[in-house]
Amino acid sequence: MIFLFYLLSAIMIVCALLVVFSRNPINNVIYLILCFIAMAGHYILLNAQFLAVVHIIVYTGAIMVLFLFVIMLLNLNKAIIFRKSTVTRVSAVVTGGIFFLVLLAATRQTFEIHAKYPFNSDIGLVSGIGKALFGEFLLPFEISSILFISAMVGAMMFGKKDE
Amino acid sequence: MSALIFIAIFGIIVLYLGFANNKAILAPAAIGGLLITMALSIKDWGVGSKYFHDMIVVDNFSIAFNVSMLIITILIFLFGVNYYKRMEHHVAEQYALMIFALTGAFLMTSYSNLIMLFLGIEILSIPLYILAGGKKSSYRSNEASFKYFLLGSFSTAFFLFGIALVYGASSTFYLPEINTYIAQFNGHLPPMLMVGLLFILIGVSFKVAVAPFHFWSPDVYEGAPTLVTAFMATVVKTAGFAAFYRLLGMGLLPLPAALEKTLWVMTGLSLLVGNLAALKQSNFKRLLAYSAIVHTGFMLLAMLSQHDSAGSVLLYYTFVYSLATIPLFIIFIHMKRSAKGLEDLVIFRGLYKQKPWVAVFMTILLMSLAGLPPTSGFMAKYQVFTLAISQGYIAITIFAIVMAIIGVYYYFYVLREAFTDSDEPNPILIPFLNAALIVVCGIAVVLLGLFTFTIPI
Amino acid sequence: MKELSSAIQLIPLENYIFLSVALFSIGMMGVLFRRNTIAILMCLELMFNSVNLLLTAFSAYHSDPSGQVFVFFIMIVAAAEVAVGLSIVVMMKRNVDSIDINLLNRLKW
Numbered sequence: 001m002i003f004l005f006y007l008l009s010a011i012m013i014v015c016a017l018l019v020v021f022s023r024n025p026i027n028n029v030i031y032l033i034l035c036f037i038a039m040a041g042h043y044i045l046l047n048a049q050f051l052a053v054v055h056i057i058v059y060t061g062a063i064m065v066l067f068l069f070v071i072m073l074l075n076l077n078k079a080i081i082f083r084k085s086t087v088t089r090v091s092a093v094v095t096g097g098i099f100f101l102v103l104l105a106a107t108r109q110t111f112e113i114h115a116k117y118p119f120n121s122d123i124g125l126v127s128g129i130g131k132a133l134f135g136e137f138l139l140p141f142e143i144s145s146i147l148f149i150s151a152m153v154g155a156m157m158f159g160k161k162d163e
Numbered sequence: 164m165s166a167l168i169f170i171a172i173f174g175i176i177v178l179y180l181g182f183a184n185n186k187a188i189l190a191p192a193a194i195g196g197l198l199i200t201m202a203l204s205i206k207d208w209g210v211g212s213k214y215f216h217d218m219i220v221v222d223n224f225s226i227a228f229n230v231s232m233l234i235i236t237i238l239i240f241l242f243g244v245n246y247y248k249r250m251e252h253h254v255a256e257q258y259a260l261m262i263f264a265l266t267g268a269f270l271m272t273s274y275s276n277l278i279m280l281f282l283g284i285e286i287l288s289i290p291l292y293i294l295a296g297g298k299k300s301s302y303r304s305n306e307a308s309f310k311y312f313l314l315g316s317f318s319t320a321f322f323l324f325g326i327a328l329v330y331g332a333s334s335t336f337y338l339p340e341i342n343t344y345i346a347q348f349n350g351h352l353p354p355m356l357m358v359g360l361l362f363i364l365i366g367v368s369f370k371v372a373v374a375p376f377h378f379w380s381p382d383v384y385e386g387a388p389t390l391v392t393a394f395m396a397t398v399v400k401t402a403g404f405a406a407f408y409r410l411l412g413m414g415l416l417p418l419p420a421a422l423e424k425t426l427w428v429m430t431g432l433s434l435l436v437g438n439l440a441a442l443k444q445s446n447f448k449r450l451l452a453y454s455a456i457v458h459t460g461f462m463l464l465a466m467l468s469q470h471d472s473a474g475s476v477l478l479y480y481t482f483v484y485s486l487a488t489i490p491l492f493i494i495f496i497h498m499k500r501s502a503k504g505l506e507d508l509v510i511f512r513g514l515y516k517q518k519p520w521v522a523v524f525m526t527i528l529l530m531s532l533a534g535l536p537p538t539s540g541f542m543a544k545y546q547v548f549t550l551a552i553s554q555g556y557i558a559i560t561i562f563a564i565v566m567a568i569i570g571v572y573y574y575f576y577v578l579r580e581a582f583t584d585s586d587e588p589n590p591i592l593i594p595f596l597n598a599a600l601i602v603v604c605g606i607a608v609v610l611l612g613l614f615t616f617t618i619p620i
Numbered sequence: 621m622k623e624l625s626s627a628i629q630l631i632p633l634e635n636y637i638f639l640s641v642a643l644f645s646i647g648m649m650g651v652l653f654r655r656n657t658i659a660i661l662m663c664l665e666l667m668f669n670s671v672n673l674l675l676t677a678f679s680a681y682h683s684d685p686s687g688q689v690f691v692f693f694i695m696i697v698a699a700a701e702v703a704v705g706l707s708i709v710v711m712m713k714r715n716v717d718s719i720d721i722n723l724l725n726r727l728k729w
Binding site: 001002005009012013016017019020021025028029032035036039042043045046047048050051054055058059062063066067070071073074076088089091092093095096097099100103104107108113115116117118119120123124128129131132133136137140144147148150151152154155158159 | 630631633634635636637638639641642643644645646647648649650652653654656658659661662663665666669672673676677679680681682683684685686688689691692693695696697698699700701702703704706707708709710711713719
């Protein structure tokens, strides 16, 4: 089990780094999809089956396809030459590294985290999530429809050509 | 609660009104809907109840802020009647998106769960990303939209990371429970929790453009259509501060020492950076953006005092600030149109010669922003300073007073332009409705200064 | 199923925290590093996903479903944001025929 964890983590980290450093947008999308699939594996390891399925459907199935679609639409499917100046890139890497170390230091001295409830392996199943979603979290669930309708209006407004 | 449900549905109704192909009915319909929402909100005054497993807390604080934002939005919609006259497409969408954003703002004033805060911020932001890019063919508008979107999402990621860390430590998203959890550490928070709280603060400060996280605001204010800029400078700021206050008051008080220091530094930086940058602005919208950053500094000072009456002071401050800002944008847009699209301060030249009464009202409004008596801006700043001093924040208050005095300079720089004669005067046309708005807001700014209100919240 | 559920108890929570901190930092680095706006959006997705992983891990360790429900909401918001962001990119491309982030320099100081 531990082996599986390290394997999935290694895939994720390598793919994430490739997303950042590979220059062809199509390759970026493919690496990101790989990264997301490994993440779905993590979700299954964590007993969050519902999230694993939704993750695959939403991210890999919808969002990444949207990315691919836009890349094809704008005809960007070859490596683009423009690069940031070396100073910017070096400072980006340094910032990322320092940020990583700081966060690591902050979260390393983990104090005793008390589990809220006794261990229960069923909370990530569809029934557990569904009960929470339509009970306690009914209002956020309904209100998020406004988010979608405004995003839809926006995409339509920007996409349409005005005469 | 009924107000929230009504306004959510009403946004969709306005969207459908766009099919009628009649721009004239949009603004009256939208304003009517907002008035109904206001009535529904006021109906709940003094009741104080929680809904949907404590997701939403409707108390006097949230109602007062909601009503204040509704009034401001109505003023903006009245401004929109003339502003959108020349726009051919998507006018209904503009109104609907603003109403959707207002729904998000309502959530931000009345959440008690971090999920609702997150959704509120996003429902407020996504329509704004779209509205900022409303002038599709203008590259500046595109750029403003994309910058706002990119930096907004970036800060949202930090905000979410903070929520995740806090959740990991406390295993809850409810602010009151987080508060009891934090209290058990007696101010010595474990680093993980500390980082989480800091990231949440960063996320909220970004939305209100507090100094180290303000870089988006001048660019976005400048690039966005003027009406949207007015909306961002007023409603979004009010909502952001309501959310900020609720976060501190419900979840974090008494503030842990490190967070208090962070807020202290952010207050000082906002005052300093905003003032210094405003001194050398030549673009009016950018000037107002930097002046807005200074005002966030003053509002943060009220928040820093951690006193129960800070909510009322904040409400008064945001309301009079918004009342003074909207007519300034209205005057600006007419000067800009008469100067054929220029946005520099020189466009105000010749205003006194042609429309002396507008220049007089502009003086009152700028005096209110600068915080000079007898306007309400002075009373707002006065309340903030007395509150901060009574809680022992002497040094930062003195600094704030100095900064307020420096601020007078750039407001009067604008005024000087307005009272100078121009070499080639262009005719300035101000339609009746907008003129009425300027007059009403100007008078309200003075009257509110004479009769200050405190609301028991 | 029994075997799977024991995985949570085998892997220490710290591992998941480190993993998501690493992913978050990589995403942040990417946002600063890249000039292609679409790649920047992808790096933002990476950041959101590291948060999702962290929340799921905490939720599993606390045996509390609300964390996973939050992940669900983050996915909703991410989907909406990507739709808006990509449409802004398409609009920009239509106006200037490039998606280089360094062209965003007309509004300055």
